[in-house]
Amino acid sequence: MAKLIIASDVHGDAETCERLVEIYRESGAERLVLLGDLLYHGPRNDLPAGYAPKNVIELLNALKDDILAVRGNCDTEVDQMVLNFPILADYAYISVDGLRIFATHGHNFNTTKLPPLANGDILLHGHTHVPVVEEFGEGNYYINPGSLSIPKESSPKSYILYEDRKFSFRTLDGEEYKSFCF
Numbered sequence: 557m558a559k560l561i562i563a564s565d566v567h568g569d570a571e572t573c574e575r576l577v578e579i580y581r582e583s584g585a586e587r588l589v590l591l592g593d594l595l596y597h598g599p600r601n602d603l604p605a606g607y608a609p610k611n612v613i614e615l616l617n618a619l620k621d622d623i624l625a626v627r628g629n630c631d632t633e634v635d636q637m638v639l640n641f642p643i644l645a646d647y648a649y650i651s652v653d654g655l656r657i658f659a660t661h662g663h664n665f666n667t668t669k670l671p672p673l674a675n676g677d678i679l680l681h682g683h684t685h686v687p688v689v690e691e692f693g694e695g696n697y698y699i700n701p702g703s704l705s706i707p708k709e710s711s712p713k714s715y716i717l718y719e720d721r722k723f724s725f726r727t728l729d730g731e732e733y734k735s736f737c738f
Contacts (some may be wrong), residue, residue: 558652559584561702562693562716562723564591564661564682567598567630569705571606572713573615575682575728576704580618580619589650591701592628592661594643595635595658604705613638624648628683629663650680653721653738667698687714687725689736699723699736 561580566573576619580588594616595609616623627644636644647660655678658671662683665671673679675694686709687702702714702725712733717724721738 558586558718560587560589560650560652560716560718561585561626562591562617562656562680562718563704565593565628565685565705566590566595566612566703567593567601567604567607567666567703567705568595568612569604570608570611570615572604572704572728573612573650574714577615579728579730580622581714586622588623589659589680590616590623590625590643591659592643592678593630593682594625594628594639596630596632597706598630601706603723612711616641624650624659626660626673628661631640631696647730654716654719658666662700665694668684684708687712687734689734697736697738704728 576604597603598621617640623641623642626648631643650657650659657678657680659680662681677696679698685703688700690698699715702711704713712727724732724735
């Protein structure tokens with residue numbers, strides 16, 4: 557049985573990243589899964605209130621051995637030069653508690669441009685800044701933790717606590733506002 561913290565779209569917001577690190581450390585999770593867009597806010601987004609990418613670098617590098625990250629559309633080779641853990645893979649496969657998860661950012665692979673998935677696989681991605689759980693295909697599920705720094709469609713700043721086949725959507729205060737079990 558594994559325990560993971562899953563988050564996306566930090567966009568250089570040091571205040572929410574600091575809270576995420578606290579949540580991760582307090583949770584006892586084995587891994588922090590980051591679904592891209594770590595340092596830069598991108599040209600389509602407003603600057604997050606806590607924008608301080610150098611501080612985000614320091615916070616995340618302190619957890620370098622615990623992080624599994626994939627590349628977001630705002631992540632570049634320059635970002636990799638300052639981060640001490642790999643961020644340039646477009647996707648990662650996660651096998652946990654009998655579940656097969658295709659983790660990606662969502663700009664290259666998503667429900668309209670599918671990666672190779674077997675029946676029952678989970679497509680996990682950020683990018684849209686909107687928390688989602690929905691079924692599609694042949695028993696597949698799309699799960700999105702939303703955004704830590706720039707939530708959209710009136711959603712809260714959020715992340716997912718995964719434990720024992722349960723995806724628990726939580727606010728930065730730790731409040732569970734929805735969950736899904738397999």
